[in-house]
Amino acid sequence: MITLTGKKISEGVAIGKLAFYKRDIKEIKRIYVKDVEKEIQRFQRAKEKAVSELKVLYDLSIREVGEANAAIFEMQQEILEDPDFNDKISSLILEEKLNVEYIVQESVDILLNDKEFQKKGYNKGHEGDVRDIAIRLIRILSRSFKDKMFMDEPFVLAAGELYPSDTVQLDKTKVLGFVTMYGAINSHTAVLARTKGIPAVIGLGEVLKKDYEGKTIIVDGYEGKVYIEPDYSTLTKMKERRDAGVHQVRNLERLKGKENVTQSGQKIDIFANVGTREDIENVLRSDAGGIGLFRSEFLYMETGNRIPTEDQIFQVYRLAAESMGNNRVVIRVADLGGDKMAQCIDLGRQENPAIGFRGLRVMFEKEELFLEQLRAILRASAFGNVALLLPMITSLEEVIRAKDTIERVKRGLKSDKIPFNASIPIGVMIETPAAVMLSGELAREVDFFSIGTNDLTQLTLGLDRGSHRLSKYYNPYHPALLKMIRIVTNNVHLEGKPISVCGDLAADLSMTEYFIQIGIDELSVAPNQVLALRKKIRDIQ
Numbered sequence: 001m002i003t004l005t006g007k008k009i010s011e012g013v014a015i016g017k018l019a020f021y022k023r024d025i026k027e028i029k030r031i032y033v034k035d036v037e038k039e040i041q042r043f044q045r046a047k048e049k050a051v052s053e054l055k056v057l058y059d060l061s062i063r064e065v066g067e068a069n070a071a072i073f074e075m076q077q078e079i080l081e082d083p084d085f086n087d088k089i090s091s092l093i094l095e096e097k098l099n100v101e102y103i104v105q106e107s108v109d110i111l112l113n114d115k116e117f118q119k120k121g122y123n124k125g126h127e128g129d130v131r132d133i134a135i136r137l138i139r140i141l142s143r144s145f146k147d148k149m150f151m152d153e154p155f156v157l158a159a160g161e162l163y164p165s166d167t168v169q170l171d172k173t174k175v176l177g178f179v180t181m182y183g184a185i186n187s188h189t190a191v192l193a194r195t196k197g198i199p200a201v202i203g204l205g206e207v208l209k210k211d212y213e214g215k216t217i218i219v220d221g222y223e224g225k226v227y228i229e230p231d232y233s234t235l236t237k238m239k240e241r242r243d244a245g246v247h248q249v250r251n252l253e254r255l256k257g258k259e260n261v262t263q264s265g266q267k268i269d270i271f272a273n274v275g276t277r278e279d280i281e282n283v284l285r286s287d288a289g290g291i292g293l294f295r296s297e298f299l300y301m302e303t304g305n306r307i308p309t310e311d312q313i314f315q316v317y318r319l320a321a322e323s324m325g326n327n328r329v330v331i332r333v334a335d336l337g338g339d340k341m342a343q344c345i346d347l348g349r350q351e352n353p354a355i356g357f358r359g360l361r362v363m364f365e366k367e368e369l370f371l372e373q374l375r376a377i378l379r380a381s382a383f384g385n386v387a388l389l390l391p392m393i394t395s396l397e398e399v400i401r402a403k404d405t406i407e408r409v410k411r412g413l414k415s416d417k418i419p420f421n422a423s424i425p426i427g428v429m430i431e432t433p434a435a436v437m438l439s440g441e442l443a444r445e446v447d448f449f450s451i452g453t454n455d456l457t458q459l460t461l462g463l464d465r466g467s468h469r470l471s472k473y474y475n476p477y478h479p480a481l482l483k484m485i486r487i488v489t490n491n492v493h494l495e496g497k498p499i500s501v502c503g504d505l506a507a508d509l510s511m512t513e514y515f516i517q518i519g520i521d522e523l524s525v526a527p528n529q530v531l532a533l534r535k536k537i538r539d540i541q
């Protein structure tokens with residue numbers, strides 16, 4: 001048995017076989033092949049598998065996002081089954097004598113410029129979909145973990161580093177847990193693991209070897225330990241720990257329907273954070289008072305290189321709004337940038353992404369994206385109790401500009417006779433020191449506030465929250481931060497507006513009493529942290 005120690009980022013125990021993540025298209029090598037026939041057969045098999053996957057996706061999408069949005073998967077099947085597509089790839093393999101992965105990758109642009117292909121209209125507005133087909137084929141050929149998610153037994157995923165755009169796509173029914181060599185506790189990968197409730201230990205270092213592929217592994221997300229090929233007694237002990245975790249969760253279930261009130265009668269709301277359609281169901285199960293933070297950016301990170309349409313985004317928001325009934329759903333305008341890079345939106349290369357082109361800055365420069373976001377949020381407001389939250393605020397001017405744009409979108413919807421809530425509440429995130437200093441002025445401009453302690457820590461202490469090396473300096477309890485939280489809360493309350501904490505500190509049970517004392521109105525945490533937080537509140541004198 002080998003024992004490794006890392007950083008725990010998401011609680012729980014996972015036991016299963018280890019599978020290393022093969023990062024998609026970037027790793028493709030150009031390999032000369034002797035047996036071209038065999039290579040063509042590999043292509044045929046991958047193609048058949050891709051078609052059957054697309055059929056599954058089509059059926060699933062019809063149910064979830066409607067026929068119009070599902071049509072894309074039908075068109076991808078059509079391309080894969082097109083004889084011209086088939087002949088082109090097969091003849092390229094024959095001529096070039098190269099591996100099919102490489103040919104598929106290289107042939108995307110050739111195909112898009114091909115006259116026959118163009119006549120069929122596949123190139124117009126569907127470049128991304130053609131590239132998506134190539135990615136799917138290559139994944140199947142290289143048997144990456146996404147392919148495994150379609151067919152194999154559940155497994156524990158291992159990687160050098162997992163980026164948020166990888167993590168957002170993890171299927172919880174297939175990925176039991178994950179371990180990585182690098183990564184930081186406060187990164188969005190960690191946030192996603194907690195939101196999805198996937199046990200995870202990161203930062204194990206180079207001792208996490210590729211040779212462990214296929215071996216039995218235990219991920220202990222409570223202690224930050226990992227056991228490879230565990231001995232009998234460890235396996236028994238960890239199975240008990242896993243079951244105890246389930247038992248503990250069941251015990252907490254008794255708190256469902258109960259108030260978030262201390263022994264002396266002080267109340268605080270508990271809401272949940274989400275990032276994808278799947279998380280919505282977890283909120284319902286968690287008994288949270290609503291959704292306190294919908295991280296919209298994750299909707300752009302789970303579609304690979306295909307930009308989701310306004311309608312697709314709207315459908316997810318609508319589902320959230322309808323599922324929560326009268327309970328509030330706070331939808332944050334996508335905070336793209338930093339470590340939340342979506343493959344489908346090019347933000348260009350940046351020297352310092354953590355303090356770079358992100359948040360509202362991106363929305364102002366990519367106005368079409370901003371307008372789509374606002375339209376989708378406003379449309380969803382007709383289906384429930386939706387509020388709109390603006391990320392990474394640094395000035396009053398930004399808020400005024402955003403509000404002007406919201407008014408413009410409202411006018412457009414009105415003239416198109418599309419229903420929406422004309423008095424939708426507008427709130428801002430407090431996650432920059434500038435927003436803290438301006439909180440009094442901001443409180444006269446907007447309806448509610450949410451403190452993002454993750455970015456506020458990063459920007460106040462001047463360190464990248466995603467940096468493995470700087471983890472030891474990341475101190476969310478720093479007196480400067482606690483003072484900032486207090487100042488903002490007072491300023492906002494002076495104007496009679498409510499304030500929540502939605503960063504990771506909200507779930508830190510050592511902080512609960514403090515938040516109640518200073519008058520925070522709401523804490524928003526990962527769905528599976530809601531009941532533990534309720535228990536903590538109810539235990540406070």
Ligand code: PEP
Binds near residue numbers: 293451456
């Ligand atoms: C935060 O910064 O604390 C926050 C809630 O936003 P995110 O973690 O998505 O950056």
Ligand code: MG
Binds near residue numbers: 431452
């Ligand atoms: Mg933030």
